[in-house]
Amino acid sequence: MILNDVIWIKTHPQPNFRGGRFTNAHETLLWACKIEGAKYTFNHHAMKALNDDLQMRSDWLLPICTGHERVKVNGKKAHSTQKPEALLYRVILAASSPGDVVLDPFFGSGTTGVIARKLGRRWIGIERDPAYVKLAQERIDAIVDQPIDPTMLDVRDRRWREPRIPFGALLENGLLRSGQILYFRRDRDKWALIKPDGHLKVGGFEGSIHMAGRHLMGGSPCNGWDNWYYEDEQGELRAIDELRERLRGT
Secondary structure, eight states: OEEEEEEEEEESOOOOTTOSSOOOOEEEEEEEOSSTTOOOOOOHHHHHHHTTTSOOOSEEEEEOSOGGGSOEETTEESOTTOOOHHHHHHHHHHHOOTTOEEEESSOTTOHHHHHHHHTTOEEEEOOSOHHHHHHHHHHHHTOOOOOOOGGGGOOSOHHHHSOOOOTHHHHHTTSSOTTOEEEETTEEEEEEEEOTTSOEEETTEEEOHHHHHHHHTTTOOOOHHHHEEEEOTTSOEEEHHHHHHHHHTO
C-alpha cells in the first residue's frame, strides 16, 4: 500500500546537453507498507524538527551529490548515480529506528550503508558489480564510529519509546482518587471530577481526560496529560503528567 509519493527536487541538476527532452530535475520516491493497516515506522516529530518545526511536505528540495561527497576514481565519478547523503539521511531517519535493518537491493556506491551506520541502524546491501561492492565497502569502513549514548539516536515520539500508562493507573496506584478535582490549564474556574473508572465529569459531560479537554476547548484536539492539573499538599497545581512519570520510574 502506497503511503506517500515523495518528490526529490534536485538543485543544480545535470543539464540535458542534447536538448531532446526536459532536464531531469526530480526523482520520485515511493513510501509504502506491505498491506493496508500494517504497522510501520514514521518519525513525524523528527521530520518536523528537521524542517524548523514545520510539518515536512512531500516535495524535498535537496542538492545532487557533488563536491567532496562525490566519490571519484582516477579523477572520474566512481558511480554515475551516486545519491546524496542528505537524501538517505532523511529517508532512514523518517522510517526506521536504531537497531532496525535497512535493506538496499541496489547498493551501488553504498550511501545507504554509510548513513545507516551513522544513525545506528544495521544494513544489508545487494550489488552485482564487484567494483561497486569494493567501493561501498571502502566508504563504510572509513567511517569512524563516534562514542555516543545509543538512546541519543532514538528520535521516536516519546509515547512510542516509553511504556504506555493509562490514566486509570493513577487511581489504581493511589496517586489520584475518585471524586478528586482536576483543573484545566491551571484555571480553577474550569474543573472536573474524577470518576472511579478514570473518566472525568465536567458538568453534564463525561469522558476521558482527552475527551473532557476537547469538550472544554470547543472540539479542538487536546492531550489531557498536558492540560489537566491536580492540587498537591501545598495547594499548588501540578500537571498530572508528573504522576505518570512517577509511575514510569517505579
